[in-house]
Amino acid sequence: MASFPRVPYRKLFKFIVLFYVLLLGALLFAWKSYGTVPLQDFLSDGHTVGKVGNVVTQVRVALQSGIIKMAQAEGQRGCDLKHKVSFMNQTMIINQDPVCGWLKAAKVESQGQFVNYGNQFARLHNVIIDPSLGVGRKGGEAISSVLNQREEEEYLNLKKGYFSLNCDTTPGVGFGGKDHLLKWNNVVSCEKDRAETKRVKGMTLAVMRYEYVNLYHTMTDYYNAFLMMLVFDQHPDNITVLWVDAHPQGGLDETWNVLFGETKRVGLLEAPTQFDDMVWSVMGYNSPLNSHYRPFVPYLELFREFFLSRHNVKTSKQLNCDKLNVMFIWRRDYVAHPRNPKGLVKRKIKNEDEIIANLHNILPGHNVTGVQLDILPMKQQLELIANTDILLGMHGAGMSHTLFLPKHAGVLEFYPIYWTQANRHFRAMASWRGLPYQTWQNYDGQNEKENYFTYIPPKTVNQMLLEVKGKICSPSSR
Numbered sequence: 001m002a003s004f005p006r007v008p009y010r011k012l013f014k015f016i017v018l019f020y021v022l023l024l025g026a027l028l029f030a031w032k033s034y035g036t037v038p039l040q041d042f043l044s045d046g047h048t049v050g051k052v053g054n055v056v057t058q059v060r061v062a063l064q065s066g067i068i069k070m071a072q073a074e075g076q077r078g079c080d081l082k083h084k085v086s087f088m089n090q091t092m093i094i095n096q097d098p099v100c101g102w103l104k105a106a107k108v109e110s111q112g113q114f115v116n117y118g119n120q121f122a123r124l125h126n127v128i129i130d131p132s133l134g135v136g137r138k139g140g141e142a143i144s145s146v147l148n149q150r151e152e153e154e155y156l157n158l159k160k161g162y163f164s165l166n167c168d169t170t171p172g173v174g175f176g177g178k179d180h181l182l183k184w185n186n187v188v189s190c191e192k193d194r195a196e197t198k199r200v201k202g203m204t205l206a207v208m209r210y211e212y213v214n215l216y217h218t219m220t221d222y223y224n225a226f227l228m229m230l231v232f233d234q235h236p237d238n239i240t241v242l243w244v245d246a247h248p249q250g251g252l253d254e255t256w257n258v259l260f261g262e263t264k265r266v267g268l269l270e271a272p273t274q275f276d277d278m279v280w281s282v283m284g285y286n287s288p289l290n291s292h293y294r295p296f297v298p299y300l301e302l303f304r305e306f307f308l309s310r311h312n313v314k315t316s317k318q319l320n321c322d323k324l325n326v327m328f329i330w331r332r333d334y335v336a337h338p339r340n341p342k343g344l345v346k347r348k349i350k351n352e353d354e355i356i357a358n359l360h361n362i363l364p365g366h367n368v369t370g371v372q373l374d375i376l377p378m379k380q381q382l383e384l385i386a387n388t389d390i391l392l393g394m395h396g397a398g399m400s401h402t403l404f405l406p407k408h409a410g411v412l413e414f415y416p417i418y419w420t421q422a423n424r425h426f427r428a429m430a431s432w433r434g435l436p437y438q439t440w441q442n443y444d445g446q447n448e449k450e451n452y453f454t455y456i457p458p459k460t461v462n463q464m465l466l467e468v469k470g471k472i473c474s475p476s477s478r
Contacts, residue, residue, distance in 0.1 A: 097298040098288050099227060107174075110167035110190070116174045121228065122181065122280040126166055128197055131269040133162040133187075138267035139246035146248050149338040154247045155208075156266070161189040168192075179283045180208045184244075197272045203232060204240045204278045205260070210285070213250040213336040215374070215397040216425055220287035222259060226303050228279050229260075236310065237261045242278075248338065255378045259310050292428040300432055304404055313382045319389060319408045321473035326359060326465070327384060328352070328370040329393035329401075336374075347394040347416055350453040358458040359465065373398050390468055392461070394454070395419055399426040402435065410436040410468035412461070416454040417442045436471040438464040 105118035115123045136156035167190040175182040184206075205225055211217035229236055239260045246267050256263045284290070288297045308315045330352060335343035349355070352370055359368045373381045385391070385401040392412040393399050402411055411430045415421055421441055430437040440460055442448065447455040 097296070098291075098294075099231060099298060103231070109171040110165050110169060110188075113165040113167045114171045114188070116171065119175045119179075119181075120286060121224075121282045122171075122174075122185075123232070124163070124165065124275075124278045124280070126274060126276060127278050128164045128191070128194060128272050128274045129266065129269060130162055130164065130272045131266065132272075133159040134266065135159070136267070137246040139243070139248065139265050140268070141248040143248050143250075143335065143338060146338045147341045149248070151339060155245055158183060158187045160187050161191075163188045164191040164194070166190075166192060166194065176286075179286065181280050181283060184280060194274075195272070197274045199274045199276065200240065201276050202238050202240060202261075203234050204242050204264075204275045205281050206242045206244050206278055207281045208244045208283070209247060212245070212247045213252060215252065216400045217284055217397075218252045218255075219400045219403070220284040220289045221281070222255070222307070223289050223303055224282040224284065224287050225260065226306060227299070228281055230299065232279065236306075240264060242266055242275075251336065251374070252378075258378070259307065289429075292424045294428075297432045300403070301407075308382055308386055308404060311379045311382050313379065313386050315386065317387050317389075317406045319406070319472065321469075322365070324363065324366045324389040324469065325387055326363065326366060326368045326390045327388045327392070328355065328368075329391070329396070329398045330370050330372045331394050331396050331398070332372050334374065344451070346452040347396055347419060348451070348453045349394060349414075350449050350455040351458070355456060355458050355461050358462055362462050362466065363469075373401070389472065390465065392465070395423060395426070400429070402426050402429040402433070405433075405435065407433070407435075408472050410438075410472045412438045412440075412464050412468060414454075414456055415439065415441045416452075417445060417448055436468050438468055440464060 102118035102120045107116045108114075109116060113125045113127075117123070134156040135158075137153055139154070163184060165188060170188050170190055171185055174185050205228055207221055207225065209218065209221055225239075225241065228234075229239060236259060241256050241260050241263045242265075243263060244266045246265075253263070288294060291297075305315050328349075331345050331348045333343045333345045333348075335341065356368060356370050371384060373384070376384075381401065382404055385404045386406065388405060388409060390410045390412065391399075391402065391405055392414075394414045394416070399411075399413060405411070411426065413426055415423075421427075421439060427437055427439065440456070442454055442456070447457075449455060
C-alpha cells in the first residue's frame with residue numbers, strides 16, 4: 001500500500017490564513033475604490049469633464065467630519081439605480097442620481113472651450129463677456145425705487161457676441177426651448193484675435209435667477225450651485241457667483257455670499273471681461289428639487305450640512321420627547337418685490353392665537369411657538385429650524401426649511417380651499433428626507449375669510465400633531 005507524505009499542517013494553516021488575509025485586503029481595497037472611478041475622467045484636450053460617485057474625493061469641503069461620512073454614504077448609491085414612476089397615466093424610468101446622466105452626456109465643442117453636460121449646464125474656458133452687448137438695467141436697486149417695475153425689465157436682452165470664446169466653431173444647438181441657456185448658447189461667438197481684457201481667475205458660476213425673492217425657487221438655485229461645486233471639485237470660498245439678470249435688491253441675496261465666495265452683478269461690468277473658468281449653472285426650474293415625483297434627490301443630507309455649516313449653525317439636535325420644540329410658520333403681508341407694492345400675501349391663517357393656545361394645552365411643558373420667518377436674517381431662521389422637532393405651516397415658500405430640519409423631525413402642511421395639494425413641493429422634501437408628514441386641505445367655504453385668511457379648526461391641528469408626535473417618538477423610530 002502506497003504511503004503518502006505527511007502534510008505540514010501548521011504551514012498549510014498559515015498559508016490558508018495568509019491567503020484569506022490577502023483576499024480580505026483586496027476586497028476592502030475594491031470596496032473603498034467603488035464609486036471613485038469617474039464616468040469620464042479627462043478629454044483629449046486635457047479638460048476635466050466632471051466626476052461623480054464617492055464625492056469624498058471631490059468635495060473637499062471638509063467643514064466637519066460629518067460631511068465626509070455622509071458623502072461616502074451617498075456617493076456609494078452609484079449611478080445605475082433606477083425606479084419606475086407612474087404619473088399622469090405614464091410610466092417613467094428615473095435615474096436616482098440625475099447628475100450621472102448629465103455627466104455621461106457631456107459633449108465637447110468649440111475646440112474644447114465649451115462642454116455641454118446633457119443640455120442642463122455647461123463649462124466654458126477663457127470666455128469673454130462684453131457688457132455692451134447686453135441691453136437692460138444694471139440691477140441691485142432698492143425695491144422702493146422700482147415699485148411697479150415690469151418683470152421683463154429685470155432680464156437682459158443679449159446680442160450675438162455677448163459671450164465669446166477663442167475658437168473656430170461656435171457650440172451647436174443645445175438646451176431646451178424654455179431654458180435661458182439656449183439663449184446664452186445662441187449668442188456665443190468665436191474671436192481668435194482678442195484684445196487684452198480684465199481677467200477673473202478661478203471658477204465663476206453664471207446664474208440667471210427667476211423668482212429671486214421666493215425661498216423655494218431660490219433654494220433650487222442654491223442647490224444647483226451646490227451640485228456644480230461637487231461636480232467640479234471646488235471649495236465654496238473659491239467660487240464667484242455671477243448674476244446674469246437685473247433684479248433689484250432682494251432679501252435672499254446675502255445668503256449667496258455666505259454660501260459661496262462672492263457675488264457679482266453682470267450689469268456692473270464696465271468693460272469686456274475674461275473669465276478663466278465659467279460654469280453656466282442648471283436652470284432653477286430644471287433642478288432635481290423641482291422634480292417632485294422623483295423618488296430620490298442626490299446629496300440632500302450633504303446639502304443640509306453644507307447650508308447650516310456655512311451659516312455656523314449646529315447641524316445635530318438630539319430628540320427629547322419630554323420637551324419638544326414645535327414651531328408654526330406664519331405667513332403675513334410684506335413687500336418682497338416690485339410687482340406687489342401692497343405686499344399682499346395669500347394662504348394666511350386667521351386664528352393663530354387660538355391654535356397656539358390649543359397646542360399648549362395638549363403639549364404642556366413643551367415649547368410651542370409661531371414665527372414669521374421671512375422677516376428674520378437667514379442665520380436666525382436656520383437656528384430656529386435646526387432646533388425644531390415638528391414644523392407646521394400653510395403651503396408656502398417658508399416650508400422649504402423642511403430641508404434643514406433635524407433628521408428626526410415631522411412636518412404638518414395646510415392648504416386653503418383655493419390651493420390644490422398637487423403643489424407637493426414640501427411633501428416631496430419630507431419624503432426625500434424620510435420625515436413623517438401630515439397634510440390638511442380645507443373644503444369648507446366658511447373657513448375662508450377676507451384678504452386670503454383661512455380658519456383652521458384647532459382640533460384638526462391637535463389631532464395631526466399628536467399623530468406626528470407619536471411617529472417621531474415611537475421606540476421604532478428613535
